[in-house]
Amino acid sequence: MVPSPEVLISGAGPVGLAAALVLTQNGVPVRIIDKAATHWDIGQRGSGITPRTLEAYQFLGLLYQIKARGGPLQDMLRYNEDGTPQAPHKLVQEFEPTPDVPEVPNFWVLGQDAYCEILRNNLKELGVIVEYRTELVDFVQDETGVTTVLKLEEGKKDESVRVKYLVGSDGGRGATRKLAGVQFIGESQRDFSMVIGEVELTGLDRDHWHEWRIGYSGFMARAVIEDESKTLFSITAYGVDNQRAITNLEYLNDHVEKVAKNQGVRITKIVSLGEWKLNVRVADKFQVGRVFLAGDAGHVHSPAGGQGMNSGFQDAVNLGWKLALVCKGRSVTSLLETYNEERQPVIREMLNLTVSIFNKNVEGRRKDVESERPSSVRQLGVNYRWSSIVLDELLTGELVLDSALEPTSAYGSDSPVRLRAGDRAPDANALVDSKTGVQTRLFEIFKVIHHTVIVFDLALATGVSKIVAGYPGDAIRTVIVQPTGENAAAVSGVLVDTMGHAARAYDVDTGVKVVVIRPDGVVGALLKTNSGVEKYFSKIFAI
Known part of the structure; x- marks a missing residue:
């Protein structure tokens, strides 16, 4: 007989999957749901994995599966306004292995769809299958547990599920934080937006990131490393009519030709594109009784510096081992309060760091200079002193x-x-x-x-x-x-x-x-x- 779940996880992205894996490896029965129809192919978004997160993969026993796919962070090849290339440069300073960081001293690049697949496969081996078309729509908690209401796929009645704890990893627009009545403090900055996604593209080598800038207009492309295709690239376009660029291939190519000075670079197919606007917010608390927020459900911010997914992953690992001990009756519930105590200061500092990097990037586009990422983005100094x-x-x-x-x-x-x-x-x-x-x-x-x-x-x-x-x-x-x-x-x-x-x-x-x-x-x-x-x-x- 399959044991009843003790923890319900709402949201099956990398954060929810990581939390589920930590709990399952610790012998805690979990149920993980997602309102999407199937696992969403999101490509290279959030693809930079920091050394600190790679170490977490090591403790989960997955590091070598992660390193078997993807590759090191590529050099950036920037182009002058006349289309001529500059010398390649590092996006982040690279470090040599040391005795205390011998395995993973630098970033590794692997798209979210790839490492989510690895996490799902490892969960499946432990008997946990993600339930899609299943949405959290309500919950009520008391001193002993949480009674949740799940909306299932069309034609099925809502289901009531009783668990000890609920983890919301359902993103910035997810239901968990809203149902918990937690404030999302911050603001959306609408003075800068971009088009991001994946396209099939010709005319560029796959060994570099490529970027062209003309003031606030520009275009960046990087190969999808783990994909065997020779044409699939992740792109960022800015200084365009976003809604038009998302659907109009001819318009998007006109923009590329304008900034790249007709270097033979051409998009042949739009695979998936969407509009991105800077949104910087943090939940005022990551715990309400027996309900917890992790990842984007608790904090959203600039992708500059590659800190978002990594911070969410570390949320999951920090919370997971504590939840496991409490669920197994080995720790008192007050241990769970240290999740918010430890992670809030880290997240708030991370928001300041990523906004600073983002602002320097935008200013750099205006002045046509490159801003450096500090070594702290490796997250090896993140602590709970x-x-x-x-x-x-x-x-x-x-x-x-x-x-x-x-x-x-x-x-x-x-x-x-x-x-x-x-x-x-x-x-x-x-x-x-x-x-x-x-x-x-x-x-x-x-x-x-x-x-x-x-x-x-x-x-x-x-x-x-x-x-x-x-x-x-x-x-x-x-x-x-x-x-x-x-x-x-x-x-x-x-x-x-x-x-x-x-x-x-x-x-x-x-x-x-x-x-x-x-x-x-x-x-x-x-x-x-x-x-x-x-x-x-x-x-x-x-x-």
Whole structure:
């Protein structure tokens, strides 16, 4: 018998699918619906995947499926007003692999339709099928759950579904936020609009992004990387009559010829085009009782910098592991309040960042210059240092920060003065199992289904093990990491830090002896004592 769903997810885009996968991997029955007739082919929209999101895919076990499709971010080839090309340049600074970011230091490009397909296929393997033509139209919640009303496809009666929790990932125009009575604060900026979508196009190579600018008029095209077609491109056109360009191929080609100076570039077929206008809004809260908002349902903004889908994906992972623990009775419901506590500051800073990048881009079009994207768009500095559930025993006091630490910022720094609880957990490779000789890395251990406790001081290992034994066995994984040496090699099951990467990444020389990593790849605790382990988990588990 199929278990009754405990969580209903409304909206089957990348955010809803990610939330469903986190919950399902954690053993929580879910139901995911979408009012669309079928999965929508949206091509390259939201195609830039940040290193931080790629790491989340790693913890879900999907990174290599994502990397098997798509490709690295291509260089931009801009053209002068006479149509001659400039030298290609990077849209975002590229970084070399490092021990703490050895796998995915840079953006990866893959269209939403492709990575949604990967997520759907993995959900299907776990027995979860997206239900299309199914729309959330109402809900009522009480102290024990949410009673939802679903409108099914024509000819079928509305269905009432009772669940413990409801997740709205149904977009900026979706029903969940409206039904919850949550304000959507911000404004639509109508002084700049574009036509975006996909076309079949000839006359351009597939190795670059191509862009022409003449003041506020212009045209940009980039190949759909994962598609085998040699003609399919994603385009952006600005300075046109949007509604006319969407449907009139001849008019659109006249615009392309005007800005490209007749370089042989021609659109042969409109596949899908639509009008885009800048809309910057954020929900005043991401939780109303047992109802949660994630992704565009809670925040919409400029696509500049490629932060939107990635932020929504991280919403889903942050919320997912917490919901799983509460649904399984392992945590108290107050844990869920940290979703809003942690994600609101990140999203608000992200909105400021993307608006700033967008304004620079528009100004750059006017002045015919290129604006640079800051390295923070990789999202490796995004953190929750202020969170009530993280614990840092290296702080000089409960509320007093070390004077050597930089001020708290939700987007932080790619290279902080020192690691802090709430920061992204660094990777570390060249770890060798002292018993088997097998080499591994920390990111192969971290998973969305458990906390990971890393013990750097062998003398504390027994005490940590006793504390961890008091919690559900599948909820926490403990690993011992020791430096190269005879003592480490003599202890069975120890991971030998052969290159010292783990010790450096986690600042062991400053006094860190135990580290707790959350299921979302965030440092939950930096500890100097055994008692800190119990103190941290007392905030997480209700056992």
